[in-house]
Amino acid sequence: MRNWLADPTVQNWLTAIGGGAIVLQFTPGLPLWLRFVLGAIALICGVICFPRIRTKIQNVLSLFIGFLKNFRVFVIFLVGIIATVVIVLPKPKLPQDVLKARHAVVEIQTSMSEGSVRSWWAASDRSYKPEKTFFVKEEYQLVVVENLDLESQVVRTYIMDGRKIASDVRQREPYPFARKYYRSDGCIFATEFFDKTGLYHHLDYDKNCTGTVETFDLSSPVLLPPVPLLTYR
Amino acid sequence: MDRCKSPEILVFIILFVSLNFLMLPILIVPGSPMSMCVFLVLLSMAIAFDLSELFAAALVDEHDLPKLDCLSEYPSLAALYLVCDDLVLVALSRLRKLAYPRSDVFILDDSIDPTTKRLLDDTGFRIIRRQNRIGYKAGSLNNWLWLYGNHYKYFLVLDSDSIIPEGFAESIVKYAEHPANGRVAIFNSLSECWNTQIPFPRFLSLLTPLQNWIRTRLDNRCHSIFSTGHNNLHRSEAIIEVGGFDENFIAEDIATTLRLVRVGYTSRLVNLVAYEAEPEHIFSYVRRIVRWAKQTIQIHRANWQGIPLSIKFRMFRLTWMYISFFLYPLWAILAAWGTSSSLSDVHVLIAAVAHGEISLLSVLTPFAIIITVPLIFLVPKIPLLVRFNIPISNYLGSCLLSLSIAFYSMLHVCFAQIASATNTTLTFDITDKRSRPTSFLLIICHHWQLIPFWLFLAVGFWQNPISLFFSSLWVLVLVLAPLIICLFHGTKLSNIYHTCPELTSRSAGGSCREKLAR
Numbered sequence: 001m002r003n004w005l006a007d008p009t010v011q012n013w014l015t016a017i018g019g020g021a022i023v024l025q026f027t028p029g030l031p032l033w034l035r036f037v038l039g040a041i042a043l044i045c046g047v048i049c050f051p052r053i054r055t056k057i058q059n060v061l062s063l064f065i066g067f068l069k070n071f072r073v074f075v076i077f078l079v080g081i082i083a084t085v086v087i088v089l090p091k092p093k094l095p096q097d098v099l100k101a102r103h104a105v106v107e108i109q110t111s112m113s114e115g116s117v118r119s120w121w122a123a124s125d126r127s128y129k130p131e132k133t134f135f136v137k138e139e140y141q142l143v144v145v146e147n148l149d150l151e152s153q154v155v156r157t158y159i160m161d162g163r164k165i166a167s168d169v170r171q172r173e174p175y176p177f178a179r180k181y182y183r184s185d186g187c188i189f190a191t192e193f194f195d196k197t198g199l200y201h202h203l204d205y206d207k208n209c210t211g212t213v214e215t216f217d218l219s220s221p222v223l224l225p226p227v228p229l230l231t232y233r
Numbered sequence: 234m235d236r237c238k239s240p241e242i243l244v245f246i247i248l249f250v251s252l253n254f255l256m257l258p259i260l261i262v263p264g265s266p267m268s269m270c271v272f273l274v275l276l277s278m279a280i281a282f283d284l285s286e287l288f289a290a291a292l293v294d295e296h297d298l299p300k301l302d303c304l305s306e307y308p309s310l311a312a313l314y315l316v317c318d319d320l321v322l323v324a325l326s327r328l329r330k331l332a333y334p335r336s337d338v339f340i341l342d343d344s345i346d347p348t349t350k351r352l353l354d355d356t357g358f359r360i361i362r363r364q365n366r367i368g369y370k371a372g373s374l375n376n377w378l379w380l381y382g383n384h385y386k387y388f389l390v391l392d393s394d395s396i397i398p399e400g401f402a403e404s405i406v407k408y409a410e411h412p413a414n415g416r417v418a419i420f421n422s423l424s425e426c427w428n429t430q431i432p433f434p435r436f437l438s439l440l441t442p443l444q445n446w447i448r449t450r451l452d453n454r455c456h457s458i459f460s461t462g463h464n465n466l467h468r469s470e471a472i473i474e475v476g477g478f479d480e481n482f483i484a485e486d487i488a489t490t491l492r493l494v495r496v497g498y499t500s501r502l503v504n505l506v507a508y509e510a511e512p513e514h515i516f517s518y519v520r521r522i523v524r525w526a527k528q529t530i531q532i533h534r535a536n537w538q539g540i541p542l543s544i545k546f547r548m549f550r551l552t553w554m555y556i557s558f559f560l561y562p563l564w565a566i567l568a569a570w571g572t573s574s575s576l577s578d579v580h581v582l583i584a585a586v587a588h589g590e591i592s593l594l595s596v597l598t599p600f601a602i603i604i605t606v607p608l609i610f611l612v613p614k615i616p617l618l619v620r621f622n623i624p625i626s627n628y629l630g631s632c633l634l635s636l637s638i639a640f641y642s643m644l645h646v647c648f649a650q651i652a653s654a655t656n657t658t659l660t661f662d663i664t665d666k667r668s669r670p671t672s673f674l675l676i677i678c679h680h681w682q683l684i685p686f687w688l689f690l691a692v693g694f695w696q697n698p699i700s701l702f703f704s705s706l707w708v709l710v711l712v713l714a715p716l717i718i719c720l721f722h723g724t725k726l727s728n729i730y731h732t733c734p735e736l737t738s739r740s741a742g743g744s745c746r747e748k749l750a751r
Contacts, residue, residue, distance in 0.1 A: 056655035070537035
């Protein structure tokens with residue numbers, strides 16, 4: 001058995017498989033069980049080939065250092081271009097809350113795929129603030145669509161320029177509650193609240209801060225058309 | 234000091250910077266992830282590398298080395314024919330047509346196969362054999378060099394599939410004997426494929442005239458080019474002066490060029506065509522490309538101090554060509570797993586498109602790029618295709634075959650590069666020149682590692698139908714690659730021992746092209 005494992009061909013393969021398993025860990029959106037499997041593969045291969053891996057890492061480092069030394073002009077040029085492009089290119093400039101919501105989507109998807117969505121609720125309850133304020137810049141056509149799903153949870157979808165950028169799921173707050181939305185200039189944008197009877201009121205303001213109230217009965221599920229397109233993981 | 238007069242680097246910089254700062258801001262929408270930006274920058278580099286050669290060549294005229302009109306006396310010349318269980322009888326028989334007065338043919342044989350040895354023994358040429366294969370090709374050449382190198386002013390290096398046309402030796406010596414070329418140690422020739430009667434090599438070598446057209450314009454404007462390793466003339470004195478061929482690297486040609494450049498010699502191109510065989514089946518082709526990938530990574534362990542920038546630039550481009558193989562699986566993984574969508578999204582999207590709601594499609598720009606990228610590579614080459622009478626349909630077929638091979642071999646090439654980076658010593662894997670039956674099943678079985686990779690992608694695409702929809706073109710080629718490759722092999726069993734067409738000495742673009750049966 002030991003001789004078989006010490007065979008250089010086998011060790012080369014194990015090193016390649018272990019390395020591949022580590023590289024695959026960088027794949028976004030992998031389910032947790034698959035990450036565990038990949039981690040286990042990398043660990044097993046690593047344990048078997050450890051002295052060999054150490055030598056191989058040294059070889060890679062020496063090659064890399066040599067490459068940087070000999071071709072530094074090109075490397076500097078390439079890194080410079082990438083850095084400049086990243087700096088110059090248009091930034092997402094998303095409101096911080098939306099960015100947070102985007103991360104929340106990944107968390108939710110991960111938790112839901114493992115059937116532990118409840119634990120996510122428990123964890124997020126602490127950070128939940130009913131008076132949370134969204135700053136919305138006017139140049140973005142941010143639309144927030146709320147939908148009540150079958151478990152009476154509020155599913156909030158953020159759409160910017162026709163593109164779904166994030167969605168957010170939270171438990172419906174205890175009644176009554178109210179929430180206000182402000183633009184970046186401080187002007188009130190909208191207000192929403194549930195009254196004691198569970199009716200949902202949405203109040204939109206125009207430029208003169210004159211509000212228009214719409215009232216919805218959310219006791220039955222309201223299914224809005226799904227927002228198409230991809231969500232970046 | 235680098236006396237580079239080639240516009241290649243300048244054109245590359247202009248193209249690369251233009252693509253980045255003019256195209257990317259339009260294509261990248263706000264909110265695109267960083268990985269998309271980096272991917273597109275790397276993609277623009279690939280485009281810039283590919284097109285910079287073409288555009289730079291279009292800007293300048295042909296540049297050939299000076300040569301004598303006739304030889305007053307014939308310097309001694311040795312033709313070295315290297316074999317290692319890969320004998321090609323057609324090429325061997327051509328050695329008798331060297332047609333040079335003061336020449337000797339040596340067969341440097343590292344074969345183990347008794348049949349090959351017997352065939353070589355029957356030729357009547359001088360056979361040089363070694364007890365071992367230390368140093369591989371470089372070792373074999375050095376063995377001859379230390380035994381006979383001093384007796385010959387020049388020597389030609391020929392691989393087992395090399396065919397030099399009649400009059401080639403005399404023509405190339407005319408270049409070497411010109412006083413202005415006194416510091417040129419290696420005279421490289423242009424290569425063309427001679428086994429074009431077989432479909433697979435014919436499609437592989439379709440763009441050779443175009444590549445030669447570029448080489449005749451750009452190569453001699455650089456300080457020095459890398460030795461091609463075969464079909465080239467060496468000045469014995471120079472090679473002996475630098476201690477022979479470098480045995481530490483599989484790419485002995487590149488390593489030896491570096492040695493020569495460091496002491497003031499150069500390696501140049503002459504406008505003469507010699508012939509070689511392209512691999513006749515995919516297994517041989519992959520074996521060769523894997524070796525090239527390995528040796529390209531390994532050569533970075535050589536001493537590059539004092540090497541001019543123009544040579545380093547060519548090495549950087551060559552390295553990029555192989556490293557870019559990592560982008561293929563990376564792209565596939567990102568396309569399958571990088572985003573999420575559902576079937577209802579597909580329905581809504583189709584409905585939106587049907588109702589003419591174009592605004593929704595703006596976020597799909599990155600996918601539109603992936604579809605339009607091939608056009609960027611294809612369109613600029615069309616004028617040259619017309620010039621060289623290459624039918625567009627054949628060119629598209631060649632591109633499809635190249636893409637299929639790239640997808641088919643990507644995992645092997647990536648692993649080979651990792652192996653090369655993690656190991657300091659490598660073995661020289663000789664290109665298989667034997668005929669071999671090819672079938673769809675054999676092609677699949679030969680690279681079974683693709684199957685788990687496909688399954689991994691399939692799981693990702695299962696939960697991401699929109700991405701699959703927009704990547705369908707590429708995914709189709711990726712999945713059908715073995716079938717496409719199989720179809721390009723044709724029904725006829727390949728055989729490298731076919732009689733090759735009549736070949737005569739000529740320059741690139743000469744009138745004898747028709748003699749190569751395509």
